[in-house]
Amino acid sequence: MAVAGLGRLGLWLQLRHETPDQPDAPLPSGTGPLLILAASRPNHAARAQIRAMLEKRRPDLRILETSAGGLPDQETDRAAMRRLIRRAEPFAVLLLGTELPAALIVSAVELGIPVIMGEARFDRSEARWSLRAGMRRELLGMVSTLFVTDIDSHHLARRIGIAPGKVSMTGPVAEIHDPLPCNEAERSTLAELLGGRHSWLAACVPPSEEDAVLGAHLAALHQSHRALLFLVPTDPDRIIPLQERFEQNGLIVARRDLDEEPDEEVQVMIAETNAELGLWYRLAPVTYMGGTLSGDDELTRHPFEPAALGSAVIHGPFTRRFSTEWQQLDGGNAARLVPGPEALADSVAELTRPDLVADLAGNAWTVSTGGAGVAMQITSAVLDALEDAGQ
Template sequence: MGKGGFGIGRLGLWWQLRQAAGQDGAPVPDIPQGAGPLLLVHVSPDARVAFSQVQRRLMRARPDLRILELGDPSPSAAEALIRAGPAALLLFGSDLPPGLIDAASRHDLPVILAEARLAPEDAGWTLRALARRELLRSMRAVLVTDPASHATALRMGADRGCVAMTGPVAEIRDPLPCSEAERSVMAQLLRGRHAWLAASVPPDEEAAVLAAHHAALAQSHRALLFLAPRDPDRIDPLAEEIEASGLTVARRSRDEDPTDEVHVMLTDGPTEMGLWYRLAPVTYLGGTLGGDDAAARHPFEPAALGSAIVHGPMTQRFATEWQQLGGAGAARQVADAEGLAAAIAELSQPDLIATLASNAWTVSTGGADVTMRICAPVLDAIGKAKP
């Protein structure tokens, strides 16, 4: 951008600060007590859940760290906060509070922007966009979630050496537990059979799941379905319906085993999910086909345990996680019951399963890596701060 653009950017920033000056007189937030370093933090509303994960990691690394969360204080309040001697300012999300950033810049306080999603209009020529350009230029590090935001940050004039794409902070979930002895016994019973899991299946999707299993049996006559109905009260009537269709059923509730002649193993509903995910190379997550995803399982559950994922188009409950899986080629989306049957039949091929499962595992465990990449420049700034 030419000097004229930067001049207009400074004018836009001056106007924002002038508007914020109307808040002068508001009390300065109390500084947390303690002898440890002080970190000022501003969190955008849509980034609060992700920040809680980063905050836990920071506190594990520096138990003496004092974190002060702020809104967008007036210029005079921001000045007072900066004079309190913080080690750094962390902006989490896409908001760029002008008072805080301007005061930090004037006092050479490191400013780190993380989990930033920048819109194309941020690189435009409106007064607001030019002001945001001016603010971005003072950042020590700009950590964005996606390639489009990375390109936008560069177009806004951020130093290329300061911009990095970390990806979004995904929720870190510990793998669901199971009895290893039980898993080992079950695995021996399967003896290489192709198995798949339909998890948390609502009644209106049961027919689609069974049709998909018939398609799997057409590809592999020893295929086994672990069926976990959402409602445990459906186990007995569902067993009768399946047997009436000509398939053999085993029920976990009766301690029956998935022997060679069994086509469908009915689980105890939502219990022991860690066991079934480990045994099934492929998982269909119920509720995503018919739109009843209110009680759908978290997609990182099977992903973290090496099970390839199939799902329908209704993914509102965990939209961010599904978007991450889809973007990484880590899940197979189907449109309807016919698509489910085709996907389950196709995913009897080990190489396809392995690719999906590996990609899904990478996404589900990537939250820890992203969190550490965000914490690194913060901890570096804290370590270099004067005591």
């Protein structure tokens, strides 16, 4: 009882101020059903995907985004929010992310409008004894359908008293990337030339990681003497020094810029640019994402590129450029994290085993392409609310 009282007190303090009457905010044109959509700033990719799915299923749907100009304060202005909802007559409110706009949620619930929340992530602060945490728990209790991104958030939602029937763990709405293209005739020719040899790709490797890649390939050759490395440096001017460095270590090198082929004797194939990454991702069962080992990651590629094309992914500890995507892959046992050059060599050697590669690549494909499924689950909940409203 005391915990609930704390939440109600937090809400009263949040909503006790009212602003003078303001001009009516513009509503989307048309006569179709209206959805109010509030997306936290980091969830713009999810917002775009879900919006596109909704509009495809219901072309007459009108969507009012709370980020649009001229709308009342969705956090504190309860009276203005009530006026907006009465005028707009939405069939539902959709929240994406962790933010819980109090005035919007309370006003919608008071007027009988269901609130659906997707892309929700929670941490231990939700269970604290504080006004803010109590208010958030009170607001979460008003949400009719809650989709969380991870198991920890699911446990916390249950711990703070969300009814089991309201909360589902879907995973995040991962950003969907179209597969990089390649020349299919050339892919087929090269695949036949490789003849089942184990190959791996080091993509967009900065000079600071060239020695680590060399060491990793020597380890791979020790494990599988026919192993082939596709190497894409970040700087085309490094091709000749790289060729010399690898040949000094007894390796046979072919160069893509000279139209050389990776025949049976070749152990390293150096590509001039990243323009053909779609080809190398398809040919190489394993990809190391350059820049993640040293932190020299200005040109590091998006990790879903190889993942979506069936290549198992290895990366170092520097993942700030695509931190959310790396968390999704690591959390789904869909990538191999290596802390340094020795671990890179060990992983590349170990991943000459087809069974390990298949498991890792399969998980990576699932994570990198699963965003559409999660977005569809959230979309379906919105469309169910539309049906319940008789629209």
